[in-house]
Amino acid sequence: MRILGIETSCDETAVAVVEDGHKVLSNVIASQINIHKKTGGVVPEVAAREHILKIIPVIEQTLKEANTGWNNIDAIAGVPGPGLISALITGSLTASTLALIKKKPLIPVNHILGHIYGNWCNRNEDFKFPILVLTVSGGHNDLILMKDHGSFELLGQSHDDSAGEAFDKVAKLLGLEYPGGPAIQKVAKNGDPESFLLPKAKLDSPYDFSFSGLKTAVLYEVQAHAGKDFNPTDLSKEFVANMSATFQKTVTETLVANLLKAYDTYRPKEIHLAGGVSANLFLRKYTQETFKPYKVPIKYPKSIEFCTDNGAMIASCGYFMYLKNKERYKKIRNLIPSANFTF
Ligand code: KG4
Ligand code: ZN
Numbered sequence: 001m002r003i004l005g006i007e008t009s010c011d012e013t014a015v016a017v018v019e020d021g022h023k024v025l026s027n028v029i030a031s032q033i034n035i036h037k038k039t040g041g042v043v044p045e046v047a048a049r050e051h052i053l054k055i056i057p058v059i060e061q062t063l064k065e066a067n068t069g070w071n072n073i074d075a076i077a078g079v080p081g082p083g084l085i086s087a088l089i090t091g092s093l094t095a096s097t098l099a100l101i102k103k104k105p106l107i108p109v110n111h112i113l114g115h116i117y118g119n120w121c122n123r124n125e126d127f128k129f130p131i132l133v134l135t136v137s138g139g140h141n142d143l144i145l146m147k148d149h150g151s152f153e154l155l156g157q158s159h160d161d162s163a164g165e166a167f168d169k170v171a172k173l174l175g176l177e178y179p180g181g182p183a184i185q186k187v188a189k190n191g192d193p194e195s196f197l198l199p200k201a202k203l204d205s206p207y208d209f210s211f212s213g214l215k216t217a218v219l220y221e222v223q224a225h226a227g228k229d230f231n232p233t234d235l236s237k238e239f240v241a242n243m244s245a246t247f248q249k250t251v252t253e254t255l256v257a258n259l260l261k262a263y264d265t266y267r268p269k270e271i272h273l274a275g276g277v278s279a280n281l282f283l284r285k286y287t288q289e290t291f292k293p294y295k296v297p298i299k300y301p302k303s304i305e306f307c308t309d310n311g312a313m314i315a316s317c318g319y320f321m322y323l324k325n326k327e328r329y330k331k332i333r334n335l336i337p338s339a340n341f342t343f
Pocket of ligand 1: 010136137138139140163164165167168179180181182185275276277278279280281307308309
């Protein structure tokens with residue numbers, strides 16, 4: 001079964017064709033990163049305008065690269081949310097209209113659950129449930145127990161910023177470019193991760209997260225180093241590298257500490273990392289080392305393109321949702337965009 005997946009929840013216009021939930025036939029991503037670099041972050045109206053400009057050419061390119069026509073597409077999956085409402089509208093409306101015109105089933109996919117399926121993309125192997133998933137991006141930071149396809153229990157989430165958002169904001173403070181995750185990872189290689197003592201939030205719920213205090217602590221350290229009215233571009237290379245390395249290590253230890261607590265309680269058969277932050281090499285290595293004694297498989301998406309926003313994860317998730325309840329999806333006519341769409 002071939003599904004066309006459409007993703008426009010933030011700053012990527014992304015469309016893919018995926019066969020049977022794992023075989024990615026094409027995955028086209030029109031990234032807006034170069035546009036948002038100028039403002040150091042995503043401006044929703046600018047993102048929305050770009051989606052409108054790109055969505056039709058990206059769909060055409062995706063079908064071409066998959067060497068497929070509409071007759072060979074069996075269903076359309078799109079994202080009603082969560083995400084930026086002005087961005088979600090384009091993908092939702094396009095998916096709904098195409099489903100109507102081409103007479104295909106329409107599958108709503110929650111963006112966060114979509115990220116989980118980045119691990120299924122181009123990976124046709126046996127997955128053993130339950131799976132403990134840490135899915136962390138710019139817009140969300142969740143710890144989820146996946147008992148089966150379509151059966152997800154939210155164990156914990158961030159009370160404020162996601163780790164990805166913290167990467168982006170700290171990078172801006174340090175004069176590094178957007179998106180902050182890859183920029184911090186790069187300069188952290190030359191830094192000492194023990195340079196500063198940064199805080200880890202203590203919360204009542206064992207699996208929840210909070211990163212806004214950490215971000216403020218970085219601001220105070222930068223001000224102590226360079227003065228209250230500092231200019232990020234004046235910070236020394238050494239300071240930026242040391243702060244990046246310490247920040248990356250602190251975020252990673254915080255994320256993996258909750259993963260470990262949840263592992264102890266739920267004893268899942270696999271642990272998955274997903275979302276934009278799962279591209280982080282330090283996080284991947286630290287997770288593998290932490291869980292080595294437990295001999296539990298650690299998986300993260302096979303390629304970076306399946307970590308950050310993409311259409312393939314949406315098509316893959318759509319496939320498994322559709323198999324669970326075909327009759328339900330045959331009746332859906334519209335995707336109603338919602339910034340806080342829950343699962
Ligand atoms: O999944 P995604 O493309 O968009 C959202 O759903 O938000 O994730 C983007 C986020 C950004 O915050 C970016 O800084 C972060 O993922 N990210 C990384 C890395 N690559 C992307 N964070 C840490 N290390 C990376 N290598
Ligand atoms: Zn995302």
